[in-house]
Amino acid sequence: MKQFIRDNSLSLFFVVLFLLALVGQSVAGYLDNNEELVLHGQSEIGFGDFVTSSAFLVDVAENWQSEFLQFSLFILATVWLIQRGSPESKKPGHEGPGSDEDQLVGEHAREDSPRWARVGGWRRQLFSNSLLIVMSAIFLLSWFAQSVAGTVVANEELAEHGSPPLSWLEYVASAEFWNRTLQNWQSEFLAVAAMVLFSIYLRQRGSSESKPVGAAHHVSSVESE
Amino acid sequence: MSDDESAPGTGMRAMFWMLMTIIGGGLLVMIVLPLLERSS
Numbered sequence: 001m002k003q004f005i006r007d008n009s010l011s012l013f014f015v016v017l018f019l020l021a022l023v024g025q026s027v028a029g030y031l032d033n034n035e036e037l038v039l040h041g042q043s044e045i046g047f048g049d050f051v052t053s054s055a056f057l058v059d060v061a062e063n064w065q066s067e068f069l070q071f072s073l074f075i076l077a078t079v080w081l082i083q084r085g086s087p088e089s090k091k092p093g094h095e096g097p098g099s100d101e102d103q104l105v106g107e108h109a110r111e112d113s114p115r116w117a118r119v120g121g122w123r124r125q126l127f128s129n130s131l132l133i134v135m136s137a138i139f140l141l142s143w144f145a146q147s148v149a150g151t152v153v154a155n156e157e158l159a160e161h162g163s164p165p166l167s168w169l170e171y172v173a174s175a176e177f178w179n180r181t182l183q184n185w186q187s188e189f190l191a192v193a194a195m196v197l198f199s200i201y202l203r204q205r206g207s208s209e210s211k212p213v214g215a216a217h218h219v220s221s222v223e224s225e
Numbered sequence: 226m227s228d229d230e231s232a233p234g235t236g237m238r239a240m241f242w243m244l245m246t247i248i249g250g251g252l253l254v255m256i257v258l259p260l261l262e263r264s265s
Contacts, residue, residue, distance in 0.1 A: 004234070004236045007234070007236075007237065008236070008237060008240060011240055011244070012240075015240075015243075015244060015247075052254075052258050053262070054258070054259040054262050054263075057254070057255045057258060057259055058259075060251070060255060061255045064251070064255075138248060138252065141252045141256065142252060142255070144256065145252060145255035145256045145259070146255075148256060148259040148260055148263065149255065149258075149259035151259070151263065152259045152262050152263050155263075
C-alpha cells in the first residue's frame, strides 16, 4: 500500500483535490443558488435537486471543456511547434511525428513495448494518437454538455421573463454561450503561454516541469540531459 | 530491476480506469440530465 501511494502520489494528489474541489463547488453553488432563489421570491431547492440541475452541470461542463481543450491543443501543438529553451518543447529541428525508430514502433518496438505499438495497421495508428483522441473527445463532449445544459438554464431565465425559449442551435450561436466559452479559453491559453515562456527563464528546483536550476536559458531540458 | 524499470502494477491500471470512469460517468451525467430536463 505504501509503495502504491509512493508510485502514484501525483495522480492520487490531483484526483483527491479534484473530488474535494467538486464537492466544494457543489456546496458553494447550492448555497449561492438558494440565496438567488430567495432574492427572487422563489422557494429553496434541495441539495440533490441542485447537483442534478442544469445550472450546476453547465458550470462544471464549461470548466471541463476548457481544460481538456487546453491539453488537447498543447499535445497537438507540441508535435509541430517549438519553443527554444522551454522544457515543455522538443528540441528545434525535431518537429513532426518522429521516425518509427525514435517512436519504438513496428520493427523498432522493444520487448516491453505496448502490443499496439508492435503491430501495424489501424491499431498502431489509433494507439499512436490515443492521448490526443481521448483528450479531444472529452473536450468535445464537455463542450456539448455545456451547450445542452446552458440551453436549459437560458430557457429557464427566458421563461421567467415571459420570453420564448431558444433552440439548441440558437443557444450555440448566442452571445451567452460564447461569453461562457471564451472567458474560460482565454485563461487557459494565457496559462499555457506563460508556462512555456516563463519556463525558459525561471526555475523550480526539483520539478519535472522545470529545467535544472543551472541549465542555460537557451537549452531545453531535453537538450540538457 | 530498478524502480523505473518495474512494470506498472495492476493498481496503476485500476487507477487509470477509475479516472476514465469518473470522467466518462461525469460526461454522461452532464449530457443526459440536461437533455431529460429539457424534454420535460
